[in-house]
Amino acid sequence: MCRHLIICALMLAGLSGRSQTKLIDSLxxxxxxxxxxxxxxxxxxxxxEEHRSLDRDTLDYYSGVALKLAEKSGNRRSRDMAEFAMANTYNRWGASDSALILLAPVLARNPVTDPETRELHYKMARQKALYLGGKSRYPEALSVLYQLVANADRYKDTIIVGTNKNTIGSVWLQRGAPRVAIEWLEEALAYSTGDDRYKPVLAGVYANMGDAYSQLAKYDSAEYFSEKGVALFRELQNLSGLAISLQKQSTIYLHAKKFDKAEEKLKEIIEVRKQTNDQGMWVDENLALVDFYIETKQIDKAIAFCQDALRRAVPGEKATGEVYTNSVNLRLGYYEMLAKCYKIAGKTELYQRMLEDIIAAKDSFYQTNSAEALAEVQTKYEVQKRENTIVQQQLNIARSNIRFYLTLGGILFVAVVSYIVFADYRRREKRRVQLMLEKEKEMGTKAVAEAEEKERKRIAADLHDNLGAYAASIASNLDFIQKDNKSGQEAVALQELHSNSKAIVSQLDDT
Incomplete structure (x- = not known):
């Protein structure tokens, strides 16, 4: 089944998409x-910013007002955001080429290298990929997405990486490569942050996983993932994503021959699309309804629906706001369904004519979406991914070297400082010991001097006492010597001796 326009909405799974919700009312x-x-x-x-959920007329009105106010304000960021809103308005009305033309200069003014404009760059680059995908220009869309993933990975923007890996998986689903798609979707799951911020991404991943397993005819797994996607979109009140996941779910039930459930989901899709004024715009949802008519044997209804969808706008016809299926890749899905209906109805001539239209449409379509072109884009991405890996490894090595040299320098610095501190400590300790020794020496010298002085005083005292005793003894003994029988000189000598001994005793007594 053709899945061309629906890629736009699935690639928006990481963005907000609520319609007629509390958020819209609050804004x-x-x-x-x-x-x-x-x-x-x-x-x-x-x-x-809720462009995927707003009524198209409401979005058209407010984007015009925003552009006028932004021009009046003179603020560049506001002007860029207003032009971005207008580009999204063009896309909602099916004018993807005009949206791309308007978006190009705005994207150029917001480079990913500038932290101030990086968020806008991610958002606008993603929209460019969505516009290209909506036109089935898959190689160009993939080229933008691969570059976007590489940039986000370089700046460690995990949610952006996961969101756009899911989108790449969605593109491969459109190309009928479910196994390749699953590889990308599993990578997107691996980037989950584990919190509410990643829920919008998970919702899109689960819906795409359901589609991938449905293409592989693994309907149990398809139902499991589809239910998870629908539940998350309901929780997030994302009506655009809910409608897409319901369409995928109806297709799964249809192929599993669960017609009641398939019809229930198709009716719910119609009610959801009424809230965004997008009834009949999405090719996959229309083809799901045609598929339902075929499976339930309502062939005439299926033929009438396809013929009405293939009607082109008539030049000069008054504008009614209706979206026409003019792109060959979008018409291809209806051609295939019509061929199937004509074959079942036995309308051989119409069936043959439709087969010719299918061949012509496919030739035109595959000229711009050849396997070689897609492989070239994939190869460029892989080469750039390897280059980024090498650059990252070189950066890690440089960081390791810087850490090593910083650590080594730190160790040397600590060692030098420690040596200086230790040397100063040793010097001060040596000086302290020297001062202690000098003090001890001084104290020893003083102690010796004091001891000598004490000894001298002791000796002097002993000598004093002894001399006093001897002098007193001499004086006392001289009193017993008879002076009468002594000659004059002897008498004088004795008298002098007696006087001197008395004087000595007297002087010693005074001290």
Whole structure:
């Protein structure tokens, strides 16, 4: 089954997509409550971010107002966001070529290398890929997506990487390569942050996993993942994503011959699309309904539906807001369904004519989407991925070397400082010991001097006492010597001796 326009919505699985929800109502209230043009512009730009969920007429009106207010404000970022909103409006009305033309200069003004514009670059580059995918220009879309993933991986923006790996998987689903798609989807799952921020990505991944297993005819697995995707889209109130996942689910039930469930999901899709004014716009949903008519033997209804979908706009016809299927790749799905219907109905001539239309459409389609072109884009991505890996490894080596030299320098610095501190400590300790020795020496010298002085005093005292005793003894003994029988000189000598001994005793007594 053709899956061309639906790629746009599935690739938006990582973005917000609510319609007629509390968020939309809240954003509108902010517009009504704005007190000046600056606040009103901000509120309108916030509302236009919900471009996948807003009624097309509402988006058309507010994107025009935003553009006028942005031009008046002179703020470059606001002007870029307003032009981005207008590009999304063109895309919602099926004018993808105009959207690409308007987006190109805006994207160029917001490079990924500037942290201030990186977020806008991611958003706008992704939209460029969606526009290209909506036109089935898959090699170009993949080239943009591969570059986007490489940039996001370089700057460690995990959610952006996971979101766009899911988108790449979606593109491979459109190319009928479910096994390749599953590889990309599993990589997207591996980038999960494990919190609510990644839920929009998981919802898209699960829906795509369901589609991939359905293409592989593994309907149990397809139902399992499809249910998980639908449940998450309901929780997130993402009506655009919900409609797509319901369409995939209806196809799974249809192929599993569960017609009641398939019809139930198709009816729910119609109700969801009414809220965004997108009834009949999405090719996959239309083809799912045609498939349902065929499986339930309502061949005439299927033929009438396809013929109406293939109707082209008539020049000069008054604009009604209806979206026509003019792109050959989108018409191809209806051609295939019509051929199937004509064959079942036994309308051989119409069947043969439709086969010719299918061959012509495929020739035109595959000229721009050849396997060689896709392989070339894939090869470029793999080469760039390897180059990025080499650059990352070189960066890691450089960081390791820097850490090593910083560590070595730190160790040397600590060693030098430690040596200086230790040397200073040793010097101070040596000086302290020297001072202690000098002090001890001084104290020893002083102690010796004091001891000598004490000894001298002791000796002097002993000598004093002994001399006093001897002098007193001499004086006392001289009293017993008779002076009468002594000659004059002897008497004088004795008298002198007696006087001197008395004087000695007297002087010693004074000391």
């Amino acid at each position: 509108k209230q902010h517009i009504y409550a704005a007190r000046n043009d600056k606040d009103r512009l901000k509120a309108i730009l916030d509302l236009c």
